[in-house]
Amino acid sequence: MSTPTAVRVWENHLMRYRKIWGSHLLGAFVQPVLYLFGMGLGVGALVDRNTESIVLLDGVSYFAFLAPALLATTAMMSGGQSSLWELADGFIWSHRYEAMASTPLTPREIADGLALWQATRTALAVIAVAGVLALFDETRTWGLLVAIPAAVLTGLAFALPISAWSSTRKNGSSFPAVIRFALIPMFLFGGAFFPIDLLPGWLQPVAYVTPLWHGIELCRGAVIPSIDSGPVAVHLAVLLAYTSAGLLACWITFSRTLRP
Amino acid sequence: MSAPVIIASDLRKQFGDFVAVDGVDFEVRPGESFGFLGPNGAGKTSTMRMVGCVSPVTSGGLSIFGLDPERDGPEIRSRMGVVPQTDQLDAELTVSENLLIYGRYFDIPRAECRRRTVDLLEFVQLSERADDQVDPLSGGMKRRLTIARSLINEPDLLLLDEPTTGLDPQARHVLWDRLYRLKQRGVTLVLTTHYMDEAEQLCDRLVVMDQGRIAAEGSPRELIDRYSTREVLELRFAVGENEAMAVKLHGIGERCELLPDRILIYARDGEDALSEVRRRGVDPGGSLVRRSSLEDVFLRLTGRALVD
Numbered sequence: 001m002s003t004p005t006a007v008r009v010w011e012n013h014l015m016r017y018r019k020i021w022g023s024h025l026l027g028a029f030v031q032p033v034l035y036l037f038g039m040g041l042g043v044g045a046l047v048d049r050n051t052e053s054i055v056l057l058d059g060v061s062y063f064a065f066l067a068p069a070l071l072a073t074t075a076m077m078s079g080g081q082s083s084l085w086e087l088a089d090g091f092i093w094s095h096r097y098e099a100m101a102s103t104p105l106t107p108r109e110i111a112d113g114l115a116l117w118q119a120t121r122t123a124l125a126v127i128a129v130a131g132v133l134a135l136f137d138e139t140r141t142w143g144l145l146v147a148i149p150a151a152v153l154t155g156l157a158f159a160l161p162i163s164a165w166s167s168t169r170k171n172g173s174s175f176p177a178v179i180r181f182a183l184i185p186m187f188l189f190g191g192a193f194f195p196i197d198l199l200p201g202w203l204q205p206v207a208y209v210t211p212l213w214h215g216i217e218l219c220r221g222a223v224i225p226s227i228d229s230g231p232v233a234v235h236l237a238v239l240l241a242y243t244s245a246g247l248l249a250c251w252i253t254f255s256r257t258l259r260p
Numbered sequence: 261m262s263a264p265v266i267i268a269s270d271l272r273k274q275f276g277d278f279v280a281v282d283g284v285d286f287e288v289r290p291g292e293s294f295g296f297l298g299p300n301g302a303g304k305t306s307t308m309r310m311v312g313c314v315s316p317v318t319s320g321g322l323s324i325f326g327l328d329p330e331r332d333g334p335e336i337r338s339r340m341g342v343v344p345q346t347d348q349l350d351a352e353l354t355v356s357e358n359l360l361i362y363g364r365y366f367d368i369p370r371a372e373c374r375r376r377t378v379d380l381l382e383f384v385q386l387s388e389r390a391d392d393q394v395d396p397l398s399g400g401m402k403r404r405l406t407i408a409r410s411l412i413n414e415p416d417l418l419l420l421d422e423p424t425t426g427l428d429p430q431a432r433h434v435l436w437d438r439l440y441r442l443k444q445r446g447v448t449l450v451l452t453t454h455y456m457d458e459a460e461q462l463c464d465r466l467v468v469m470d471q472g473r474i475a476a477e478g479s480p481r482e483l484i485d486r487y488s489t490r491e492v493l494e495l496r497f498a499v500g501e502n503e504a505m506a507v508k509l510h511g512i513g514e515r516c517e518l519l520p521d522r523i524l525i526y527a528r529d530g531e532d533a534l535s536e537v538r539r540r541g542v543d544p545g546g547s548l549v550r551r552s553s554l555e556d557v558f559l560r561l562t563g564r565a566l567v568d
Contacts, residue, residue, distance in 0.1 A: 002367050012361050016352055099348035101314050103365035103413075104334040259314055260275065 005105055009113020010120070012096070017121065028078055028125035032070040033132050039193065040066045056195055058227045064138040068147060068223035069192035072215035074129045075151040078122040079159030080183050084175040087114070087166050091257060101258040110258070111250035115160060122155035123148065139223055146222040150239075154215025157239045158183075160246025164253045186212040214238045262290050263326060265417055265448050266311060271320040273306045280306040282472035283320065290416075293439075293449040295459045297554075298469035299562050304452040305345065307469070308421050311450065313337050325416070338366060341410035343420040347402045351395040355386055355405055358394060363412040373412065380408040384438060400431030407438065418442065420451040424458060436461050456554040468561050475561045480554050487560050488552040489514050491530035495523045495537065496546040505542060512536050526552070 017024070044062035047053045057065045090096040100110050126148050133139040162178065169175075189199060190212040196204055207213045214235040221229030229235075266288040273281040281303040288294045296304040309315035310322060313333040322329055324336045349358055356377050363373035381387045384404035389397065394405065403423065410418060423439070424432040439462060443449055453459055459466055460480045467477045476483055493513065497505050506518045513527030527533040530549030537544065 003364070008364050008367060011364050012350070015357060015361055016350060019352055094351060095344070095346060095348035096350060098314075098344070099362070100365055102312055102337060102342040102344070103362070104338040104367075105365055106334060259316060260309075 005109035006112035006116050009100060009105060009110055010116045012100070013114070013117035014120070021124075024121075025124060025128055028074060029128040029132065031077070032074045032129050036063075036067055036070060036132065056198070060224055060227060061138060063136070064224050065220070065227070066193060067133050067136070067139045068220045069216040071126055071129055071133070071147050071151040071219045071223075072154045072212060073187050073190075073192050075122050075126050075155030075215065076158050076183060076186065076212050078125040079118060079155035079157075080162060080179065082118045082121055083159045083162035084166055084178060085172055087163050088169060088172050088175070091167050092169070092171065097254070097258060107254040107258045108251045111163075111247065111254045114163065114250070115156065115247055118159040118163075119152055119156055122159070123152045126151040126155070133223070141223055143222040143225065147219040150218040150222060151215060153236075153239045153243060154211060154218070157211035157215070157242035157246070160243055160250055162246075164246055164249030167250070167253045167257050186210050191216045209238075211239055211242045264288060265290050265292075265325060266450070267321070267323045268307075268311075269321040271307070271310065271322055272318045273303070273310060273315065274318045279472055281310070281318075284467075284469070284472075284474050286467055286474065286477070288448060288450055290448055291443070291446050293443050293451075293462055293464045295463035295466035296450075296452040296469055297454065297456075297459050297466055297558060298452075299454065301471075302469040302562070303472040304469055305421055308419055308450070308452055312340065312342050312419050338413060339416050341413065341415035341418040343403075343406050343410045343418070343423055345421040345425070347406045349394050349402060349405060349409070352393065354391050354393055355381065355397075356390045358405060359409055359412055362409045366413045368413065376412055376414075380411055383411075383441075384408040385434065398431075400427050400434070403427060403431065403435065404438070407435070411442075415447065417448045417450065420449065422452055422454070424453070424455065432458070456558055460554050468558060470562045476557070483557045484552050484554060487557040489526040490528050490552060491526075491533075492550055492552050492556060493525040493527060493530040493533045493537075494548040494550070495525065495544040496521070497523070497544055505544075508540055508542050509537060512540075524556075526556070 040063040044066070047062040053062070097110055101107060130144045130148055133144060166175065189203070190196070190207055190210055196207040196213060199207060217229040218232065218235045218239075220227055221232065264287040266286070268287070269285050270283045271281060271285070272279070272283050284303075284307065296307060298304050306315065310317050310329070311324060313324070313329040313336050316330065325339060327336050329336060350361065353361065359377040359380060360370065360373045363376065364370070368376070377390070381390055384407055386401060386404055386408065389401065394402065397405070407423070420439070424435050427435070436458070439449060449462070451462060463480060465477070465479050466483070468475045468483070476487065478486065495505075502518060502520070502523060506516065506523055509516060509523065509525065513525040513533045515526040517524040517526070525533050534547055534549060
């Protein structure tokens with residue numbers, strides 16, 4: 001029985017991750033937990049005094065509104081991390097993927113293995129955050145178990161398209177721009193901290209096409225069923241579209257980079 | 261005689277408008293040690309990458325183990341070891357973890373990887389560093405580890421792209437010795453180098469490449485016989501005198517080359533040529549008679565101008 005090729009690539013990532021898992025997990029989950037306390041409980045105390053807010057938030061507390069969204073934003077950030085400097089290390093600095101390409105593995109299989117790894121790594125971060133949500137009465141539901149895979153899919157919807165692009169870079173100089181001008185604006189305005197109905201009218205369609213908003217709605221709907229979070233099938237379809245288009249793009253760019 | 265391991269015919273590689281390899285033909289036989297010599301940019305690495313099945317052929321024929329690189333790339337690569345120009349090690353892993361993880365790419369079971377790791381680390385004299393991280397190792401150690409790693413799948417063919425560039429003499433000699441042992445075990449070696457001593461040490465047969473083409477082919481001895489004389493007489497004069505002296509030396513030996521710092525006279529017998537120089541009343545500040553080397557062949561074929 002031979003080991004699937006993607007799993008062989010995944011083993012490399014896992015073996016290296018075993019050396020840094022502590023700092024990665026701590027980093028991946030400290031940030032959302034800070035937001036959970038600072039915004040969810042702190043700002044939440046202010047928001048919940050306003051009767052209009054309760055209507056806008058479909059009758060749940062601000063904490064309950066925000067907390068499930070952090071599963072999706074954590075996944076997005078984890079996906080972003082694994083597809084920028086971490087990926088560039090393999091292509092530009094350590095030439096790890098070049099070494100893999102000189103073995104029986106093909107660029108396409110290397111991309112598949114990377115996707116498998118990005119899913120694993122994102123799942124670990126998301127599970128850590130879900131563990132924190134399970135500590136609070138309002139968010140301790142079985143729905144968390146549904147939200148975890150939804151969040152992982154959100155992570156891949158970011159990780160794979162970004163990976164396809166960053167594998168073609170010669171250095172990491174444009175990476176901070178991706179964080180500043182794409183990920184952070186989505187984090188702030190993508191529906192995690194307030195419903196996108198509050199955005200100016202012309203900005204709302206932008207939120208509809210970003211994967212993050214769909215991921216947030218899925219996670220929120222799973223954990224707090226009383227919130228109206230739109231059609232699950234549409235959210236899933238958008239995330240799957242980003243993920244599969246991203247993987248397809250990785251097949252193409254990895255082949256170009258590794259087999260010039 | 262058994263079938264060649266590599267057959268290349270009119271092999272070309274083009275990147276956009278730039279022609280890196282411009283129609284080369286060669287064959288490598290099993291157990292042979294075959295070298296590509298050439299200045300930087302001659303097309304050696306591009307040729308090696310096509311042979312390594314990590315760069316598609318633009319045109320021409322290429323067959324490795326009788327297989328087609330385009331169709332059978334994974335199968336060919338599974339029987340091949342590659343030592344790239346720059347080490348591609350996982351710096352954060354240990355020495356033995358590097359071998360284990362690389363073996364897994366070939367789907368070699370973990371237990372078997374560990375067994376081979378013990379032998380391979382002994383072979384490249386790194387057993388004591390097995391559990392150390394790769395990052396702080398010296399250049400020579402990393403190179404040896406890269407060679408050990410390329411052998412994890414017990415390859416029939418080993419490709420080495422400038423295996424000793426940047427190493428100190430001790431490290432180079434250790435590597436040469438290890439490569440020689442591999443050759444004795446029957447592994448076919450294909451290497452690129454721009455060190456002439458390395459080519460003379462390691463290669464049974466070599467081609468000199470220049471500007472994407474093959475300029476000459478043969479054993480080191482044959483190439484020296486064909487493109488140089490048996491001996492070379494080197495003469496040094498005071499600064500600025502070379503040109504005037506060269507006129508007086510006309511006709512001595514088979515060929516005379518004027519360099520900024522010395523004059524080279526290619527002759528069958530260097531001492532004879534030196535007596536003739538003295539007989540003509542020329543008294544060089546310094547003189548040296550030496551055997552012709554591959555370096556003389558190389559410079560004759562590829563010129564002395566810098567290629568960058």
